[in-house]
Amino acid sequence: MQSWIPFVPESASTESANVDALYFYLSGVTVFFTLLISGVIIFFVIRYRRRTPHEIPRPIAGSHMLETLWSVIPFVISMSFFVWGAGLYFRQSRTPKNALEVYVVGKQWMWKIQHATGQREINELHVPVGRKIKLIMTTEDVIHDFFVPAFRVKTDVVPGRYTVLWFEATTPGKYHLFCAEYCGMNHSSMIGSIVVMEPTAFNDWLNGNVNQQSAAASGQQLYQTLGCASCHGANGEGGRGPALLGVFNSNVQLSSGTVQANESYIRESILTPNAKLVNGFGPIMPTFQGVVNEEQVVQLMTYIKSLSSQPNAAPAAAPSQGTTKPPVQELPR
Numbered sequence: 359m360q361s362w363i364p365f366v367p368e369s370a371s372t373e374s375a376n377v378d379a380l381y382f383y384l385s386g387v388t389v390f391f392t393l394l395i396s397g398v399i400i401f402f403v404i405r406y407r408r409r410t411p412h413e414i415p416r417p418i419a420g421s422h423m424l425e426t427l428w429s430v431i432p433f434v435i436s437m438s439f440f441v442w443g444a445g446l447y448f449r450q451s452r453t454p455k456n457a458l459e460v461y462v463v464g465k466q467w468m469w470k471i472q473h474a475t476g477q478r479e480i481n482e483l484h485v486p487v488g489r490k491i492k493l494i495m496t497t498e499d500v501i502h503d504f505f506v507p508a509f510r511v512k513t514d515v516v517p518g519r520y521t522v523l524w525f526e527a528t529t530p531g532k533y534h535l536f537c538a539e540y541c542g543m544n545h546s547s548m549i550g551s552i553v554v555m556e557p558t559a560f561n562d563w564l565n566g567n568v569n570q571q572s573a574a575a576s577g578q579q580l581y582q583t584l585g586c587a588s589c590h591g592a593n594g595e596g597g598r599g600p601a602l603l604g605v606f607n608s609n610v611q612l613s614s615g616t617v618q619a620n621e622s623y624i625r626e627s628i629l630t631p632n633a634k635l636v637n638g639f640g641p642i643m644p645t646f647q648g649v650v651n652e653e654q655v656v657q658l659m660t661y662i663k664s665l666s667s668q669p670n671a672a673p674a675a676a677p678s679q680g681t682t683k684p685p686v687q688e689l690p691r
């Protein structure tokens with residue numbers, strides 16, 4: 359549905375109406391004060407104009423009342439911008455726990471998408487309506503920016519780290535995806551679409567694309583061929599590297615301090631293994647920088663995550679992932 363106000367993109371996510379409301383409030387306040395101040399200027403220019411060539415105005419002593427008012431009122435107005443904006447920002451930055459995870463790798467000049475169930479897409483992302491989607495994003499080269507105007511979401515995609523963006527689409531349809539960070543010659547053609555589908559249609563779409571193995575299975579294959587298993591048995595076999603079972607999202611004891619084993623930590627441990635040494639292990643792991651690309655890192659990551667969500671492996675993993683039942687049953691959590 360197109361908005362009745364020109365240039366406003368259609369609104370198709372749970373957050374877009376809130377972003378619009380703040381935006382219209384900001385615009386309203388701006389328009390109000392622009393009119394008020396220009397009106398007062400014109401009024402004063404006429405009312406207090408010089409009437410004779412040598413007229414001297416009456417001296418003004420000042421007014422505490424006025425000064426207080428013109429300090430307090432703008433303060434209250436600016437704080438309303440801050441509080442409202444910060445509230446929206448926090449809601450957008452806190453990713454919901456029970457979201458469907460999708461990996462995004464930016465590359466000059468395309469968007470590569472990897473679903474946990476193995477489906478891959480380029481410049482297209484299929485998602486079900488009414489489900490929180492969490493995008494875990496990185497890039498193989500320069501900074502890109504994942505921007506979906508209809509959802510009012512936009513997040514930089516930065517080399518060397520993961521950034522996260524979430525949304526919940528409310529209306530089935532096809533929406534523009536843009537790269538919103540100048541990234542070289544074909545930046546303007548780094549575009550795509552988000553296809554929002556009814557849950558049943560989405561399941562059909564998933565089932566129609568099952569010829570690829572799941573991301574975790576590809577990761578397990580890599581794990582074998584790269585020889586990870588010789589040091590990092592899932593259950594600690596090998597012994598030269600820390601066990602991987604249940605490691606995801608756990609608190610890892612380092613030689614100094616602890617770290618939460620999130621996506622960035624796992625990625626760093628694959629590409630720069632000596633950056634954070636697990637307590638009791640030496641700096642013996644070679645770097646896999648240049649050996650695996652970002653998509654393969656993502657596959658290894660989903661494999662390591664799948665080790666965590668096995669029952670009775672990690673109490674912190676699967677059961678705590680929110681209480682609402684996902685509408686799409688086929689997807690592994």
Ligand code: CUA
Pocket residue numbers: 464467501502503537538539540541542545546548
């Ligand atoms: Cu990628 Cu601009």
